[in-house]
Amino acid sequence: MKAFALIALAAAMSAAPAPAEPLWRLSLDGSGAKQGFVPVPAGQPYRAGGAGYEPGSRADALLLSAAVPEGLYRVTVTFGVGHTTVKAESRRLMLLDVTARPGRSVTRSFLVAVRTPALTPPPLNAPGGxxxxxxxxxxxxxxxxxxxxxxxxxxxxxxxxxxxxATAPTLFLAGDSTVTDQPSEPAASWGQMLPALLDDKVAVANHAWSGETMKSFLSGLRLDKLLSQAKAGDWLLIQFGHNDQKAQWPQTYVDPVHTYPAYLKAYIAEAQRRGITPVLVTPPERRNFGADGKLVGTLDEYVAAMRKVAAEEHVALVDLNAASRAIYEALGPARSPLAFNDGGRDRTHNDNYGAWLLANAVAEQLAKVDPSLAAHIAPGAVHFDPAKPPLPEQVRIPESVARSSARPAGN
Structure with a gap:
């Protein structure tokens, strides 16, 4: 599968279709008027079908929206003097601390996947939605x-x-709240940090959501939506387990011996028949420390089952469980990242710092299991060592405007 992915990526890169006409050329500082840029003066509210600022925008946090159809977009931003971090949609980290110095502007590009809930209706009398x-x-x-x-x-x-x-190879993510684009502070997940670790030649489309299991991701038509957007040469990263293990959720419980391996193999088959490369990602461990300072395993059966399926199906495996254990044990109980100010009761979710560490761990292993991706991953992530993570003061990710202390639904 590695050879196939490498060939598919090379073909996608070399196809070089004629550039599409930009949907929007926006000027936020009054420049660019002669080049056909549409001015968006400060305070101009977003109106349906147009471009403008969302409520909550302020001097140190601009929320700019532009109406676009569903699809993949290349966003190119020219920055003036200052330090700017860019997020997209639900706080997806795209660019971290872009610095423009006096006398020089800086231009950067990145890819953003935009989607709606709509699906092509099934034929008359066919099941679906x-x-x-x-x-x-x-x-x-x-x-x-x-x-x-x-x-x-x-x-x-x-x-x-x-x-x-834009058209570009894309990493599609299927998973739960430890993967999803968490919509509000202080929660964050590795999937929404991953775009900032890739260059502008590979996109990330994060379809994960809080509370999902392998069953509910199917019954909610989320996999249908994901597969409707994916194409040959893309990747499907699959990470479930935290909610699948909840026997108290009878309609979505997935046991580790029978149904969990079967569902993993079904996801793999759906990807492979479309020329999409499946990658299994073991679920990150919860931060439950024993007296010896080591993590107490809460997902061991599911992690073992996923490793076995990867070996049986000859598909790539990113062992995030092992990497997360190394990260948390290196930091210790006192410094392990917690997303919620609840006295440490939530030992599953992360804040921006923890999500950044896990995203680096995923990117580091992706570079190894699929060489076609290595050249598109940030050097710092390629050489990330989970046993020697940077400390919190070394990772500064500005908080988003909208903030909430609400817990995400499920784990």
Whole structure:
């Protein structure tokens, strides 16, 4: 499968289709008027079908939205003097601390996947549905709306923004709350940090959501939506286990001996028949420390089952469980990242710092299991050592505008 992925990626890169006409050329500082850029003056609110700022925007945190159809987009931003971090949609980290010095502007590009809940309706009398089955809370997050939202944090001095349709190899993510784009602070997951560790030649489409299991991801038509957007040469990263193990959830419980391996193999088959490369990701461990300072395993049966399936099916495995154990034990109980100020009761989820560490661990292993991706992963991630993680003061990720202490639904 590695050879196939390498060939497919090379073909996608070399195809070089004629560049699409940009949907938006936006000027945030008044520059670019002569080049056909549309001015977006400070305070101009977003209106349906247009471009403007979302509520909550302020001097150190701009929330800019532009109406776009579902698809993949290349966003090119020119920065003036300052330090700017860029997030997209539900706080996906795209660029971390872009620095522009006096006398020089800086231009950077990245890829953003935009989706809606809509699905092609099934034929008459066929089972299925015409939309992903979202809960009331999820239906309100930016990942599913009719626009592309960008968040500029820090000392944002954005000059221009260009948004144009793109085609690129894509990493699709299927999983639960430890993977999803968490919509509000302080929670964060590795999937929403991963885009910042890739260059602008490979995209990330994160379809994970809180509370999901391998069963519910199917019954909610999430896998259908994901597969409707994926193409040959893409990747499907599959990480489940935290909610699958909940026997108290009878409709979605997936036991580690029979159903968990069977569902993994079904996901693998659905990907492979479409020319998509499946990658299994073992679920990160919960932060339950024993008296010896080592983590107490809570997912061991599921991790072992996933490793066995990867070997049997000859598919790539990212052992995030092992990497997370190394990270948390290196930091120790006192410094292990906690997403919620609840006295340490939540030992599963992460804050921005913890999510960044796990994303680096995933990227480091992706570079090893699939050489076609190595050249597109940030050097710092390629050489990341889980046993020697950077300390919190070395990882500064600005918080987003919208903040909430609410716990995500499920683990």
């Amino acid at each position: 015409d939309h992903v089955r979202l809960g009331a809370a999820e239906a309100k997050v930016p990942d599913w709306d009719d626009r592309l939202t960008l968040e500029f944090l820090g000392q944002p001095r954005v000059k221009t923004v260009t948004i144009e349709p």
